[in-house]
Amino acid sequence: MSDKLIIGGHEFTSRFILGSGKYDPELIRAAVEHAGAQIITLALRRVNSFSGNILEHIPEGVTLLPNTSGARNAEEAVKIAKLAREAGCGEFIKIEVIHDSKYLLPDNYETAKACEMLAKEGFIPMPYMYPDLNAARDMVNAGAAAIMPLAAPIGSNQGLATKSFIRILIEEIDLPIIVDAGIGKPSQACEAMEMGAAAIMANTAIATAGNIVEMAEAFRHAIIAGRTAYLAGTGRVLDRASASSPLTGFLQE
Amino acid sequence: MDHKEEMEMNEEIGIREVEENQARSDHMKYLPDMEILSDSDIQEKVIRAMEDYDYTRYTASDVKRALEKEYLSPDDFGALLSPAAEPFLEQMARRATKETQKHFGNSVLLFTPLYISNYCENYCIYCGFNCKNKIRRAKLDEDGIRREMEAIAKTGMEEVLILTGESKKMSDVKYIGRACEIAHEYFKNVGVEVYPMNTDEYAYIHKCGADYVTVFQETYDSERYEQLHLAGHKRVFPYRLNAQERAVRGGMRGVAFAALLGLSDFRKDAFAVGNHAYLIQRKYPHAEISFSCPRLRPIINNDKINPKDVHEKQLLQVMCAYRIFMPFAGITISTRERAEFRDHVIGMCATKISAGVSTGIGSHVEGDEGEGDSQFEISDGRSLAEVIEAIKGRGLQPVLNDYVFI
Numbered sequence: 001m002s003d004k005l006i007i008g009g010h011e012f013t014s015r016f017i018l019g020s021g022k023y024d025p026e027l028i029r030a031a032v033e034h035a036g037a038q039i040i041t042l043a044l045r046r047v048n049s050f051s052g053n054i055l056e057h058i059p060e061g062v063t064l065l066p067n068t069s070g071a072r073n074a075e076e077a078v079k080i081a082k083l084a085r086e087a088g089c090g091e092f093i094k095i096e097v098i099h100d101s102k103y104l105l106p107d108n109y110e111t112a113k114a115c116e117m118l119a120k121e122g123f124i125p126m127p128y129m130y131p132d133l134n135a136a137r138d139m140v141n142a143g144a145a146a147i148m149p150l151a152a153p154i155g156s157n158q159g160l161a162t163k164s165f166i167r168i169l170i171e172e173i174d175l176p177i178i179v180d181a182g183i184g185k186p187s188q189a190c191e192a193m194e195m196g197a198a199a200i201m202a203n204t205a206i207a208t209a210g211n212i213v214e215m216a217e218a219f220r221h222a223i224i225a226g227r228t229a230y231l232a233g234t235g236r237v238l239d240r241a242s243a244s245s246p247l248t249g250f251l252q253e
Numbered sequence: 254m255d256h257k258e259e260m261e262m263n264e265e266i267g268i269r270e271v272e273e274n275q276a277r278s279d280h281m282k283y284l285p286d287m288e289i290l291s292d293s294d295i296q297e298k299v300i301r302a303m304e305d306y307d308y309t310r311y312t313a314s315d316v317k318r319a320l321e322k323e324y325l326s327p328d329d330f331g332a333l334l335s336p337a338a339e340p341f342l343e344q345m346a347r348r349a350t351k352e353t354q355k356h357f358g359n360s361v362l363l364f365t366p367l368y369i370s371n372y373c374e375n376y377c378i379y380c381g382f383n384c385k386n387k388i389r390r391a392k393l394d395e396d397g398i399r400r401e402m403e404a405i406a407k408t409g410m411e412e413v414l415i416l417t418g419e420s421k422k423m424s425d426v427k428y429i430g431r432a433c434e435i436a437h438e439y440f441k442n443v444g445v446e447v448y449p450m451n452t453d454e455y456a457y458i459h460k461c462g463a464d465y466v467t468v469f470q471e472t473y474d475s476e477r478y479e480q481l482h483l484a485g486h487k488r489v490f491p492y493r494l495n496a497q498e499r500a501v502r503g504g505m506r507g508v509a510f511a512a513l514l515g516l517s518d519f520r521k522d523a524f525a526v527g528n529h530a531y532l533i534q535r536k537y538p539h540a541e542i543s544f545s546c547p548r549l550r551p552i553i554n555n556d557k558i559n560p561k562d563v564h565e566k567q568l569l570q571v572m573c574a575y576r577i578f579m580p581f582a583g584i585t586i587s588t589r590e591r592a593e594f595r596d597h598v599i600g601m602c603a604t605k606i607s608a609g610v611s612t613g614i615g616s617h618v619e620g621d622e623g624e625g626d627s628q629f630e631i632s633d634g635r636s637l638a639e640v641i642e643a644i645k646g647r648g649l650q651p652v653l654n655d656y657v658f659i
Contacts, residue, residue, distance in 0.1 A: 024359060024650050045657040070657050072539050079659045099539035102581055207358055 003231065005199055007176055008092070008124035008145035010063070014038040015193070015223050017178065019203030020046070020067055025057040027207050032059050034216035041065045041094055041201065044084045065126065067094040074113035081118055093118055094148065095127040104154045108135035112142050119143025128180055131165035136173050146175050148201065151192065152182025159188040163195075170196040186215075186222030193226025280479040280488045287492045288451040288499060295532050296494050302327065303473055303525040311335035320348055325578050330527050333574035334520050342566065345573040349602045352580035359650040362583070362605040363640065364412035365405055366446070369393045369432055371614050371625045373418030375485030377471070379516065379549070381628045382418045384485065391614040391625030392423055398432050402439040404617040408609055408637045411653040412442035414467065418628075419448035419487055426454045430461040437462030441654040444507075448486060449496035455503025464658060466500040467509035467545065468493065473525035474517040481516060497533055507541030508533065509585070514571065515549030515563045523571045527578050534579070543583030543605070544575045550589075565594055569602075576602040588631040592643070595633055600649045608640035 005012040018031040020041040031037040040058060044066050058064060066084035071077035074097060081093045095118065097110040111127045112135060118125045124145045129135055131149035139147060149166050152158035160166065161182060170177050176198030183189050189200045200223055209215035283289055308331065316338045319329035332338060333345060370392035373382045381388065393401060405413060415432050417424040429447055436443040444465035445458060455466065472478050475490050482488045497508040510530045512522035530542045551562035563571075568590075575584055586595050586603040588610045599606055610633070611617060614625030635643070644651040 043655070045655050046652070070659070076659050080657060083657065101539060101541050102534060102579075104581070204355070204358070208354060 003227070005176060007126065010092075010124075012038045012063070012199075015199040015227055016219055017041060017065065017199055017201040018206075019180065019201045020069070024207075026212060027203075028057050028059075030212045030216040031206065032062060034213050035206070035220045037062070039063045039065050039092075041067055041203075042089075043067050043069045044080050044087065044089070045070045047084070047087055047089065063092065064089045065092045065094050066090075067096045067128070068114070069096045069098070071095075071097050071114070072099040073097060073107075074110045074117060077110070077114035078117050078121070081123055082121070085123070091122065091124045092145075093123045093125055095125055106130055106150070108132055108138075111135075112138040115139045115144050116142035126178070131162045131169055133165075133168050133172060136169050140173060140175060144175060146178050146198070147173055148178045148180040150181040151179050151188070152184075154181040158182050159184055160192055163191075166192070166197070167195055186218040189219055190222040190226035190229075193223050194229045196230050197226075199223075277479075277483060278488060280482065280490050281475065283489060283492055284486065286451075287486075287489060290495050290498055293495065293498055295498060295529070295536065296491055298532055299473065299494070299525055299529045300475070302528050303521050306331055306521055306524045308335035308337075308520045308524075311337040313337055313340070316341050320344055320577070327524075327528050327531060327578075330531075330574060330578035331524055333577060334523050334527075334571065336520075338570060338574070339566070342570055342573070345570065345577065346601055349573040349576040350600065352576055353600060353602060353604065356581050357604045359600070359648070360604070360652045360655065361599045361644045361649050362412070362652050362655060363410065363608055363637065363644075364414055364442070364444075364585075364605060365410050365607055365609045365637070366414045366416050366612070367401055367405060367436075367617070368416045368612055368614050368625075368628070369398055369401075370417040370420070370424045370428075371628065372420040372423035373485075374420045374422060375487035376483040377485075377487060378481055378483065379513070381626070388626035389624065393615055393624075395431060395435065397615055397624075398435050401615060401617045402436060405609065406439040409653065410609065410637055411440055412444070412656075413440045414444045414446055414465075414607075415463070416446045417448070419485070421448055421486065426450065426457060430458055433458055433461035433463040437658070441658070442656040443658075444509075446509075449493050450499065450503075452499045452503045455500045455505055459504045462658060464506040464656070465509065465541075465543075466497065466505050466507070467511070467543075468496040468500075469511040469513060469545065469547065470494055470526070470529075471513045472517040472522055473512060473529075474521065477517040494529075497529070498536075501533065501537045501540045506539075507543060507583075509543040509545055509583075511545035511547060513547050513549060514568065515551070515561070518561055519548070519563050519567065519571065523574065527575055530579060530582065541583070542579060542581070543585060544572075544579075545585045545587060546572050546575075547587050547589060565590075569598065572598060572602040588633045590632055592633045592635060596643050596647060599644060600647060606640060606644070608635060608637040610634065 014036040016035045016037050017039045018037045020043045066089040068077040068080040077097050095114045097107045106128050115125045115127050126146045127139045128148045136147050152161035178199040179192045179197045180201040183202045184205050206215045311332045315332040319332045377383050443463045445463045446467040478490050500508050510526050512526050534542050548563040584603045585605040612627040641651045
């Protein structure tokens, strides 16, 4: 089957991306071996540690997606992206621009600016954003390789709180839409994939599970199930019962 | 000596001296070189809310309601700090653990404080560094700072907090800035805990490589503050209170808040600390907020049972209340606490723990006795390697750095 996820010209067969944040080697192993992750996000500010222990735990063949967490504006995001490239993390960059310490909501305006600056510098920008169609279009025009809308406040495990808006992005944006932040359960990942999301990014949901390995497996199955359903074309689901006599029955010609 | 004993003794001396010398300066009046944030109403709001905070009016149902809310208001925070919340400490600990996990995962940050000078021009009657105390004074020169930092960095530490006694004469802004520049060569993350500065001075220190500023207000009770801080720059209550706002305006990424619990009514002080941080974060949403939780230990075997005493139980209540009220804020657990207490609160409410601590001057270099005396006695003298093992032993992940200077 040739259903591939293509980001910035690179092909992936897996549609699960391990988010950054609650790192530990066990989680990375579970994500790769049991959830089939081929892309792993990591915060440069963590890689930046002298001990370098995170990079040691990244299995071979896995694509690194460094993020710019810690950036409060576009300029800072660019600086961090460059540091990541120097550290050997490659061209992919997940743009995170946040200047709200309470809810950690991304700043779409600064993110779009960072997208443009980074695309010009030869990066493959993947912006983490609040699902707003206008902002997403700006990011596409600025050279984004994928759009990563948040499903719910980060770490909240609330599921698809922004579902209606993500659906609009899926309809209107021609790039992969990768649902990021907020996915708390496999069923929610499945739902997003069924809607047409290109991939799912998760971290907390697996990191805080009772059994990390089993939860990683569950996510893999859920994502595959959702994707398969999307490709199969979901059946007709009626909102309400059909009227017994048709409203257009009066037409004669 | 016990801190409180020390304090009571010092207090007596202090009062005697005050009687001898009636003319204490107005502690609410800024000195000429102190910047006034005339456009800020944060101090006024913090003090008014603290004065209005009556913790006796809260009931069990207020506490339960607060614990059920997703986002807590300052009033809910007040309920969690009240005596009515004491029977709910277990529930608070559970909620706090959940919040800590949600926002910080398993991570526990590590740092070490480095005292580079213990000269002090303040007379704070509870503090070992105060200018009337006959202790060995010392100040590290550039080489000394470098040697100490090298020794700390060798242990694997990546974050350092630079401390001085509060003497702008003996440790001027330039000296502290130079220490930050040197620290920047050895560490990934540099913070300062020094005397409060003006906005432009914070901007300078930031340029030298520091991004985090800690200032303990000690107590938000201005009358009590006046009795405890008898002389020196530190005596000026409002200048200290507005330090965090000036630091943020000076470009610092994060600011830390604390009261020395036990100096005054700890519930009111903790309420003021939380509210202060809350108001700063609302006004400067990008500012990273953190709390420290130092306390004066109650005297054990004391016949008098003082409801204002801060035992471990009350300390934990305050820490959990901070966590539940501001789940995204960092909380640092002091080395003044014993190892077992520290090991249990990481992952529950604390997110940062010090290791390899020495509060003397020049005492990190091996074989070096140190040139200057300590500020206070620590209760947890474990090395970095030992603390790392303890963190892992609790199923948590030690993190040496989670920051990039840009």
